[in-house]
Amino acid sequence: MGGGFYISKFVGVVGIVFGAGAVATVIALAVVYSQEVAKNEAVSPTNGGSTVKPPVTTPGGSTVVPQVTTPVIPTTAPSNEAWDKYRLPDTLKPEHYNLTLWPRLTVNAQGLYIFTGKSYVVFQCVKETDLILIHSNKLNYTKWGDDHLAKLSALGSTPVPTIKKSWLQPTTQFLVLELNGKLAVGESYQLDTVFVGELADDLGGFYRSVYLEEGEEKVVATTQMQPTDARKAFPCFDEPAMKAIFHITLLHPPTTVKCCIMILNKTSSYCPTSFDETKKMSTYLLAFIVSDYDYINSTSDNVLIRIYARKKAIADGQGEYALNKTGPILKFFEKYYNATYPLPKSDQIALPDFNAGAMENWGLITYRETALLYDPNMSSNSNKERIATIIAHELAHMWFGNLVTLRWWNDLWLNEGFASYVEYLGANEAEPDWNIKDLIVLGDVHRVFAVDALASSHPLSSKEEDIQKPEQISELFDAISYSKVRSSIFSTYLNTFAYDNTVYTDLWDHLQMAVNSTGTSLPTGQTVHSIMNRWVLQMGFPVVTINTATGMINQQHFLLDPATAGSVPPSDFSYVWIVPIRWMKTGLLQKQTWLEDKTVTGESWILANLNVSGYYRVNYDNANWERLLNVLSSHHESIPVINRAQLVDDAFNLARAKYINTTLALRTTKYLRREREYMPWESALDNLDFFYLMFDRSEVYGDMQAYLKYQVEPLFKHFENITRNWTDVPNGHTDQYNQVNAIRVACSTGMEECQTLTKGWYSQWMKDSAKNPIHPNLRTTVYCSAIAAGGAAEWEFGWTQFKAATIAIEADKLRFALACTKQPWLLNKYLEYTLDATKIRKQDATSTIVYIASNVVGQSLAWDFMRDRWSYIFTQYGGGSFSFSNLINGVTKRFSTEFELKQLKQFQADNSEVGFGSGTLAVSQSIERTTANIKWVAENKKSVQECKNSKP
Ligand code: BES
Ligand code: ZN
Numbered sequence: 036m037g038g039g040f041y042i043s044k045f046v047g048v049v050g051i052v053f054g055a056g057a058v059a060t061v062i063a064l065a066v067v068y069s070q071e072v073a074k075n076e077a078v079s080p081t082n083g084g085s086t087v088k089p090p091v092t093t094p095g096g097s098t099v100v101p102q103v104t105t106p107v108i109p110t111t112a113p114s115n116e117a118w119d120k121y122r123l124p125d126t127l128k129p130e131h132y133n134l135t136l137w138p139r140l141t142v143n144a145q146g147l148y149i150f151t152g153k154s155y156v157v158f159q160c161v162k163e164t165d166l167i168l169i170h171s172n173k174l175n176y177t178k179w180g181d182d183h184l185a186k187l188s189a190l191g192s193t194p195v196p197t198i199k200k201s202w203l204q205p206t207t208q209f210l211v212l213e214l215n216g217k218l219a220v221g222e223s224y225q226l227d228t229v230f231v232g233e234l235a236d237d238l239g240g241f242y243r244s245v246y247l248e249e250g251e252e253k254v255v256a257t258t259q260m261q262p263t264d265a266r267k268a269f270p271c272f273d274e275p276a277m278k279a280i281f282h283i284t285l286l287h288p289p290t291t292v293k294c295c296i297m298i299l300n301k302t303s304s305y306c307p308t309s310f311d312e313t314k315k316m317s318t319y320l321l322a323f324i325v326s327d328y329d330y331i332n333s334t335s336d337n338v339l340i341r342i343y344a345r346k347k348a349i350a351d352g353q354g355e356y357a358l359n360k361t362g363p364i365l366k367f368f369e370k371y372y373n374a375t376y377p378l379p380k381s382d383q384i385a386l387p388d389f390n391a392g393a394m395e396n397w398g399l400i401t402y403r404e405t406a407l408l409y410d411p412n413m414s415s416n417s418n419k420e421r422i423a424t425i426i427a428h429e430l431a432h433m434w435f436g437n438l439v440t441l442r443w444w445n446d447l448w449l450n451e452g453f454a455s456y457v458e459y460l461g462a463n464e465a466e467p468d469w470n471i472k473d474l475i476v477l478g479d480v481h482r483v484f485a486v487d488a489l490a491s492s493h494p495l496s497s498k499e500e501d502i503q504k505p506e507q508i509s510e511l512f513d514a515i516s517y518s519k520v521r522s523s524i525f526s527t528y529l530n531t532f533a534y535d536n537t538v539y540t541d542l543w544d545h546l547q548m549a550v551n552s553t554g555t556s557l558p559t560g561q562t563v564h565s566i567m568n569r570w571v572l573q574m575g576f577p578v579v580t581i582n583t584a585t586g587m588i589n590q591q592h593f594l595l596d597p598a599t600a601g602s603v604p605p606s607d608f609s610y611v612w613i614v615p616i617r618w619m620k621t622g623l624l625q626k627q628t629w630l631e632d633k634t635v636t637g638e639s640w641i642l643a644n645l646n647v648s649g650y651y652r653v654n655y656d657n658a659n660w661e662r663l664l665n666v667l668s669s670h671h672e673s674i675p676v677i678n679r680a681q682l683v684d685d686a687f688n689l690a691r692a693k694y695i696n697t698t699l700a701l702r703t704t705k706y707l708r709r710e711r712e713y714m715p716w717e718s719a720l721d722n723l724d725f726f727y728l729m730f731d732r733s734e735v736y737g738d739m740q741a742y743l744k745y746q747v748e749p750l751f752k753h754f755e756n757i758t759r760n761w762t763d764v765p766n767g768h769t770d771q772y773n774q775v776n777a778i779r780v781a782c783s784t785g786m787e788e789c790q791t792l793t794k795g796w797y798s799q800w801m802k803d804s805a806k807n808p809i810h811p812n813l814r815t816t817v818y819c820s821a822i823a824a825g826g827a828a829e830w831e832f833g834w835t836q837f838k839a840a841t842i843a844i845e846a847d848k849l850r851f852a853l854a855c856t857k858q859p860w861l862l863n864k865y866l867e868y869t870l871d872a873t874k875i876r877k878q879d880a881t882s883t884i885v886y887i888a889s890n891v892v893g894q895s896l897a898w899d900f901m902r903d904r905w906s907y908i909f910t911q912y913g914g915g916s917f918s919f920s921n922l923i924n925g926v927t928k929r930f931s932t933e934f935e936l937k938q939l940k941q942f943q944a945d946n947s948e949v950g951f952g953s954g955t956l957a958v959s960q961s962i963e964r965t966t967a968n969i970k971w972v973a974e975n976k977k978s979v980q981e982c983k984n985s986k987p
Contacts, residue, residue: 117166118204118211121503122274126164129272129279130223131157136269137286137305138234138241138256138325148234148243150256154269155227156279157190160218165196167218167226170266170273171203171210173240177229185212185270190223208263208505210270228270236388238877240267241323244388246345248327253345255326257386257401259394262444263505265318275317276442284309287325314377314397317440322396324384331355335362336369338376343384348408353842356409356419357383357426360465364427367464371457372434381433383407383426387843388878390918393425395432395454402429403878404843413842415812416771420462420469427461428454444508445497451512452495452520455479469768476647476677477717481684483518484576484652488688490599491959492574495519509953513920515574519650543567558613566613570650573606578652578694579614583641583659590614593652595692596967617645622673640666646677652685654694660686664699667706679710680718687722691971697978707746711753713769716776726979728929729972731891735979744784751781751789761792764810775816782820790824797821801832814845818852830861850879854886854893862893866900870907877911881918885925897926902942906949919954927961931968939965 117124138150156169167187176184181198189195196216204211210228218224234243234256244255258268266273286305313321329349332341340361342354361383365376382399389403406425409418431454441450459472486492495515502508547563557566577590592610594600603610618625621639640662643653655663663682666673674682683703690700704719723743730736754774757765765771781789796809796817809817822829833853840846853865868874869883888897901908901922912918927939943958951958 118168118207118209121207121505123168123170123272123277124162124164124166126160126162127158127167127218127272128161129156129158129277131280131282132269132271133282133284134269135284135286135307136241136323138243140243140254140256140288140325148254149231150234150241150268151229151231152269153227153229155225156271157223157225158272159223160220163217163220165214165217167212167214168209169226169270170208170263171230171270172205172208172264172266174230174232174267174270176203176210177231179227183212184210184228186227187212187214188225188227190225191219193219193222195224208266226270230270232267236872236877238388238390240264242388244386246387248345248347253327255324255328255386257324257326257384258322258396259390259401260321260396261319261394262508263319265321268321271318273318275319275440275444278315278317278440280315281313281321282309283313283321283323285323285325316397316437320395320397320437322394322399322401324399324401326384328384330382331358333358333362335365336376337379338362338365339380340365341380341382342407343382344404344408345385345387347841348385348404351410351841353408353410354385357407357422360423360426361430364430364461364465367461368430368434368457371460374434374438376433377438378433381430383429388876390878392421393429395429395436397433397437400429405847408842408844410842410844411811413811413845415814415844415848416768417775417812418844420466420471420768423462423465424458424471427465428458431457431461443499443502444511445499445502447508447511448495448516448520451516452518455517456520466768471768473677473714474769476680477714477721479518480647480650481718481721483514484684484688485595486514486960487519487575488593488595488692489960489963490594490596490602491956491963493956494574495571506952506955510920510956512953513956561613569608569612573608573610575603575610576650576652577610577612577614578654578689578692579616579643580654580694581641581643581659582656584656590651593688593692595688596963596970597692598970599963599967612651614651615649616643617648618643619645642674642678642682644678644681646675647681652688654685654689660695660699664702664705667703668709671706671709676712676714679712680714683715683718683722687725691725691967697975698981701978704746708749711750711773713773713776716750716773720776720780729931729968730976730979732929733972733976735976738980740784743780744786747777747780747784748786750777751786753777764812771812775812778813779816779820782816783823790820793817793820794824797825797829801829804832804836815848815851818848819855822852823855823857825856826858827861830856830858847879850875850883851886854883854890857890857892859892859896862887862890862896863900866893866896870904870911880912881908881922881925885922888926888929891929894929898938901926902938902945905942905946909946909949909952919952920957923951923954923957923961927965930961930965931972933969936962936965936969 132154133156134152134154136150136152139148142148178184179186183198183201184203185198185201187195187198196214196218198212199215200211200213202211203209212226232241234241236243236245239259241256241258244257246253246255260268263273265271271277272279284307286307288305310323326343327346328343329346330341330343331349331354332339334340340358342349342358342361344354348354361381365381369375378398380398383402384399385402385404385407387404389401391403392406393400393402402425405418405421407422409422414422432450435453435457436450441447459475463469463471493515497511502511543562543564550557550563557563575592575594578593579588579590581588590612592600592603594603619642624645641655641659642663644651663674667679667682671679683700686695686700686703689695690697700722704723707716707719710716723739726739730739750773754765754777755761757763758774765774778789778793782793793816798821800807800809807814818833822833830853833849837846837849837853840849854862856862856865866884866887869880869887872880875883884897884901887893908922909919927935930936930939939958939962943962
């Protein structure tokens, strides 16, 4: 058992003063990075009109690629030279870049899309050195007269040393220049280069995206720099703290140039466009795009807002929703941060090929099409929610992340976690009727609890020296960074510590001041620092156990598989947290009290972690569990909706970790026949989903189906009634979600009435493909259900519609549903399609494989496919930051036999050479999960049978 448990007085005031406190947030957070804060004062270009003439033909001339011979010195045995390390030395500081890039939007004689570039960077020497290291990846350089890869000149009066040797170091991604003499401290120098790179379809650096427009193939040249791909577009000091000013010129087909994005017309000669110099900024936030797009625009408080997309998408009005919501969200954040938007314009652009969901490039945010484009006739309310939240997330980064930037990637959690928290506030402003803040519990708390309860989890904050290689950086973009911060720190603590001053030391100190000035009491001997460190520096979270018989309360590190406790790394805080608790007793809110108080005992029911404001699970003594079950089955409304969802989730997870038995967990779902709210249903379905994964290939399956079918019947009838036989749309946002759940579950558990309904809609659509009778909210579920029930004809129709879709959001619904067929041969064909970029875009490959694996029939097919093609998938699809871990976790999530565990370990061993890149942690997580599943299945089959046999 863990040690002390603390609750302070302030915990009763959770949920207060967000308005007042929030205004100070950015100031507080800025302080964390005080050394890194962008000065953003107007800096004139150090070397405005450059006189340097690069040895390369410039535009207007031929499109021939310069002849390039780049010496690459092979990496030999491990050495400790500066160029063998991944981090830049602290000798040089970039000030200003002048970059000209020329992407070719047609293939060259060798059949390649390429770009050429010339660039110079002015940097200051801050420590004496005779070595220049600058990042460069997959670029080839034209040699200068002296046979070197770059030209060095001095801007001051000190003479410039000559270059002794220059080469590329591919492993650490450096261009290396050894000098014959030292650079002088305080002096500025200029480094010129001329280079060529491939404009590949690899979704990283300067890359190409392709789409069809009226039968014609169109190429977009676009960028994705985060975290370490700016060096793939031009040589640069590619670390976030190396902020500089950029002056960028693009060469493109002549046209009207609109600020930061080019519009391409069909003539073939090229002309240059120079953009205003940027603010002082990090390389990972740069973006430049050449495209034949249209846009719509508006202004909000002098900020020009534009939405760019394919011409057809703009003509169809798909950008309107984003345009309408951006202004209000920007205004909200200006107020929230108490700082005006830092740029004169805000461009947002939808790209057909894009790795992540969206990227917060400063002033030019890039999105995949599904994350920005909305059409009321095609998009569901869930698509709309995604667009509103993702816009809010990326706009939040314009201040926190872009203006104030992390020093090194180990601080990524603060950047992404903070944006992930305030995205809900911004989206709530855009759509106040949705009560979207409540959904944090389902979207984040549950999501992160699942991984943070594994012994292979990790603390939020990593040591700077542990994060070096690009793949280690990519691996940081995980649920812990995104969701744990949102669930633990910001939701709980910013709400809890009231603060409103502007003292600059660091975030925790700042909060401490506020606590002091408001007289909020902390547990004896604790400070904000000591409380927060426990959440940031140790992994995992506690389960708090309340025993109403003895009055005892204690906490313990919650591990999904208690048998893994031995492999948990030691923690300086012994896995003890300081946990703020809000609670209620017999339906009455209890204020500002200590749970150790003797009032905990008694006959009445107790419910802790009210509205899930804390990042922990709660367990009770058996008698209190029985009282809570009793409340659920007699008057469930006395427990707040969020807590009904939480009780179910806690019970199921406590059962998995063997704190309570599985039968008790299953009994929390018995009252669902009376439940009409979305959150408890969704929580129960998420948890039962695990039972399905474990049992849908076993004899228990039939019992489970019968039980769930019985439970969902009244919900299905409820929606049939309130939608007047499926002709209306329910009013509430979450009611619309729950309607989808009702249909999904009723159909998948075999309710005939439901299946007839969905099959009927789909076949009506097949008869007249121009008239889709299915409401956008219901499409994913209806398509899936009809394709699952159907054969080749239904699948082929779905595939044709997928290829013909004019909005990505519709294509995505079909892409998901095509994985629902029960025909193995269709699933195998579909798997093959995933690695053919002309059929399934690269950005969608891994998620499509995961969809197929989620289907019980597709599971083993997808696993075989992934194992078989691993080295191809790894090299061709390796760039994505989220995609690899999602792929590995997704394909193995059903694993629950010794045989599967053996195969998984074999897979790990077989590919140790190729590696798993940003999916490395996912492989160990999968092994841990499978081991726990094996044990769980053996122990729990019986409970499921028993539950089914005892109808309430
Ligand atoms: N900065 C990220 C995008 C990113 C992630 C780039 C990983 C490179 C590697 C962006 O701000 C982000 O978090 N995007 C999310 C959406 C958000 C709503 C959680 C995404 O892409 O899914
Ligand atoms: Zn982000």
